[in-house]
Amino acid sequence: MITLELTENAPAHTVPLPNAAGQALARSGIVEATPDPDLPGHWRVRAVGKIGAAHISAGEDSVVVRIAPKVPIARILFLLGYRRNTRFWLDDPVPADQEQDLLSAIAHLYAAQAENAIQQGLLHGYRERDETSTVVRGRLRHGDQLRIHHGRLLPLELTHDDHTTDITENQLLTTAVNTLLRLPVELPADVRVRLRRLQQRFAEVTVLPRGQRLPSWHATRLNARYHQALQLAELILLGASIEYRPGDFTVHGFLVDTAKLFEDFVTVAFRRALAGSPGHSVLQAVCRLDEGNAISLKPDFVHYRPDGTPAAVADAKYKVEHPTGYPNADVYQLLAYCVALDLGEGHLVYAKGSAPVATHHIRHAGITIHQHALELDQPPARLLDDIDLIARRLIGRD
Template sequence: MRRFVLDEYQTVAFGAGDAALAPLLAGTGLVATTLTVDGRLRLTATSKVGVLQFQAGADAVELRVRPKLPIDRLFWMLGHARDDQGWREEVADLEAVEDFVPALAVAFTAATSRALAPGVLQGYRVAEEALPTLRGRLREADQLRGRLGLAPPLEVRYDDYSVDIPENQVLLAAADQLRRTLGVPARARRGLHRIAQALAEVSRWTPGTAIPETAANRLNARYRPALRLARLVLARHGTEHHAGATRAAGFTFDLNTVYEDWLTAVLRAAVTARHGGTVVAQHPMNLDDTALVDMYPDITWWRHDACAGVVDAKYKRAGGNADLYQMLAYCTALGLAEGHLVYATGAPRREYRLVGSGVRVVTHGLNLAAPLPEVKSQVEAIADRLAAGA
């Protein structure tokens, strides 16, 4: 197998013999490709991280982009964006895991094994069948339409107490997906096999169809950590990727999106708890009075039916001037005197008073690798500054 490994936003030159793979690698959407003056293949990673595998003729190719964040912190952010309690339990298993696919497999296997340890969860599901005797309720319309004047079987609907419920279907589907994935450690693979055996009576999910819904309740509370990880496995990030002419299997995440989702979740919790109001993600608005120029600020804070603050999440600081212009447009359209840019850089806070506009832009830096209590304090400080500028 030919392997290409680099870090997020890193540029690495490989051998001249790899140049023929440039179109296929670019087609994954995970890297940009160029050639050096001496004909070597040069790959440049962006904000997407993860691992993909694909075939190039008779050869197997693996492309791996590693996040700069520790794997356990990345998984914590992914989980926190979906549950503001975070993933304090499952990330503990990742301390010694440094790569993406092993981390996902280890975390899911450990969380699911804990969930199934007391026994496989059972619940009621609605079943519709043709039976020789009446069970539950007769489906009169189906009976008249298909079996009018005939002897049994009868078209019936009834509640069946079974392990074949959405929660178990989601876990089994994720276990099957990971079992088909290269790079899963042997120990985790054995655990995935045991999970599949425990869920042998559960019907299998069909890829490409909607992932079964699992409403949180008292009965499935022990399943929730495993279900969060399972949905990561089954989401669009973790199945098959079709970009350009390249079809690749693996798991990738766009850290711009991860960071934006996470910041929205943690700021929503901090702002509403400390200052009230409502936090809205991607509020639709227009820059012009003819509604031709659409804008969608990452985060807006609303009080008394009016916007009181606007925040934009910036995972990588590429160009400060462009960011300031963007925030000026948001503040102008929303009628705000202050806007906030939150970078994942750990840089100190700065303020820019934009000449002739009356708008002040405040930039904040978040150190995402800091201990979790410190990250929480940083977010709370941003929430307080947002409220102070309202």
């Protein structure tokens, strides 16, 4: 097995790879991989757009890829707390020896959160269950009784409520534990031991089938001690959902899309920053560019005035997009948003280093495009201060 240690957006590495492994790596979409034209049997590999760890297997050849983020792990964990529609806080410090390994850090934190959640015992709840019995218990299913037994009195087709630990919350937690243990990427020994203990605690709980949509859960007073562990479990299960078999190779791992991570952080943080301002904010708001409503657009962030008219629009871009023939695609895209929303200004927010701070006054349109740059490698409080500053500019309160 070959192990590749890469850093997000770093220059390409030239590594020796069997042809089958190189082709599987290239087709996986996890990294950019191309044959080295000068060195037969070598491939140029570059990590772009994803961080985490994955195992790619092609026949007898397999490659483990570990992709470290370009900012500290602790900052990535902070950004993950701003996933869209979800809010969780990770209070545990990241161990120093796991600072360069995102998967190990998340596994460590999840073990701590899950242990804390079940410290008082597993959560119980009522779950509806159907059974065939000769003893009356619960409610008779009249339709099934007639269809199956054709008027016979016994046995009975019943539905009753069980008070059990086999409920959605516990199923999500144990499935996340099993997912981490199943990943073919080495975790620290102490973390693996803690996960094994958790696996034993959830022994009577159903593990959710792979590939199916995750069941929804609702935050209540009764499951309050589970909230953080559940949200982190969802992160793990979604990040590990890359497991698939596209043709003659398999991919299995835990990856985070950095563009989506940045977009979620910026837009959710903007919404929070403007929560006290008049009006309301919408993420991924749908608008139409043409009179016939045939061309739909979906800006990352739109703030509306109390009367429902658009007040500001912003798009978050982790990196500058350079589609072939369209070197300023980000500006074109935001210009279309401004036209569709009838706004005189629009805002592009980049991760610092991707694009400079700039202002573009568009000819013949009366529209101004502002480019902002966020420095991610700074303490969270200062990062949120920068977000607040940009948010005030969005609504003209700078």
